[in-house]
Amino acid sequence: MLAERFALLEPERPKRRERMKHFGQVYAYRNAVAHGAQRSDTSLKVRSIEADVRWAADRLMDLIEKRAVSSEDDMTELFESLKWG
Numbered sequence: 549m550l551a552e553r554f555a556l557l558e559p560e561r562p563k564r565r566e567r568m569k570h571f572g573q574v575y576a577y578r579n580a581v582a583h584g585a586q587r588s589d590t591s592l593k594v595r596s597i598e599a600d601v602r603w604a605a606d607r608l609m610d611l612i613e614k615r616a617v618s619s620e621d622d623m624t625e626l627f628e629s630l631k632w633g
Contacts, residue, residue, distance in 0.1 A: 551575070554600075556630040557607040574600060 555568035574597055611630075617623055 552631075553627055554604055556627055557604055557611070559607075570600070 551568050551571040554571040555564040558564045558567045577593055577597070611617070611626060612623075615622070615626055617626055
């Protein structure tokens with residue numbers, strides 16, 4: 549569900565599949581770190597993840613403001629509209 553919502557934040561439909569794939573890579577890295585993986589090129593990956601988080605937060609806040617989201621139901625409706633049009 550997280551990967552799907554991350555992808556749905558992409559305004560350009562053709563790019564959504566790539567966003568979803570990228571989220572999977574980020575989440576795999578997160579799991580590795582959380583479960584004690586060795587540190588290797590950590591700072592580069594952390595900066596990349598930081599950029600992804602900032603992009604997603606900015607996009608979500610913009611959508612929340614434009615669509616006047618004020619409840620969990622509104623949020624669910626927002627993502628349903630992004631998914632189905």
